[in-house]
Amino acid sequence: MSEMLDALEQIIARSYRIFPDNNNLLTIREDKNNSGNSSLGSYVSFKKTGRIFSFTLDIDNSNPFPYFSERTGLKGKNDAIIFAEKDGKIFILLLELKSKNLSTSMKQLRSGENFVQFIVKTIELHFKGAINEQLEFRYLLFTTRKIPKKRTARLIINYHDNKGKKVAEEDSNRAYALVDFLK
Numbered sequence: 001m002s003e004m005l006d007a008l009e010q011i012i013a014r015s016y017r018i019f020p021d022n023n024n025l026l027t028i029r030e031d032k033n034n035s036g037n038s039s040l041g042s043y044v045s046f047k048k049t050g051r052i053f054s055f056t057l058d059i060d061n062s063n064p065f066p067y068f069s070e071r072t073g074l075k076g077k078n079d080a081i082i083f084a085e086k087d088g089k090i091f092i093l094l095l096e097l098k099s100k101n102l103s104t105s106m107k108q109l110r111s112g113e114n115f116v117q118f119i120v121k122t123i124e125l126h127f128k129g130a131i132n133e134q135l136e137f138r139y140l141l142f143t144t145r146k147i148p149k150k151r152t153a154r155l156i157i158n159y160h161d162n163k164g165k166k167v168a169e170e171d172s173n174r175a176y177a178l179v180d181f182l183k
Contacts, residue, residue: 002085003130007123008053018054018080025175026054028080030097042097044142044170046178054082057115076104078087078112086182090133092116093140093181097172100145106162109139124134138181139165142172157181 020026027045057077082093094112096105116137123130138159157180159166168181 002051002090002133003127004123005051005053005083005085005091006135007127007130008083008116008119011119011122011126012053012055016055016057016059017153018056020048020052024048026052026082026178028056028095028097030079042099042142042144042172044097044172045175046096046181047175050085050179051179052082052084054080056080057112076108076111077115078108081112081116082178084178084182085133086179088133090137091138091182092134093138093174095142097142099143102141102143105141106139106165106167109141109165109167113137131132136167139167140181141167141169143169144172146171155180157183159183 004094018026018028024047024049026047027043029043056079058079078096080095080096082091082095084091084093094109094116096108096112098105120131120135138164155176157168157170159168161167170176
């Protein structure tokens with residue numbers, strides 16, 4: 001049982017949490033339309049196995065960064081963050097749902113990682129010894145544009161390097177096994 005996940009449960013407000021349904025399916029939705037965002041209505045679901053903690057900063061009528069000015073893009077945030085335990089590691093999945101226009105996606109995902117680093121430092125300060133696992137960041141971009149893939153019996157997630165970050169681009173509007181992203 002991860003002490004880090006216990007600490008997250010104590011510091012992240014419940015109103016920002018994302019919980020799996022009764023079938024252990026965790027669904028992330030892009031339900032709002034900001035400036036013509038055609039990813040409106042897109043989603044991605046994960047069949048959960050093992051212990052996770054998930055939340056979003058992308059909630060209607062919420063301002064998770066009230067100390068920032070209104071400068072364009074400064075308050076950018078990704079759609080969801082999932083912490084998952086596997087093999088003595090904590091995988092931190094930073095998710096972004098996009099349509100065909102991916103121009104701001106990496107900046108949003110990097111902003112999510114910056115926020116997670118702040119959370120990690122807060123845990124280290126207030127919950128001594130709670131982080132015993134290696135932290136592994138993964139950037140997950142889900143898009144409505146179709147991504148050509150080889151047909152295999154089991155889905156293989158391929159990460160590519162983008163300036164030192166492990167990034168996977170997958171189709172939105174479908175369900176995945178969360179464990180497939182934990183590598």
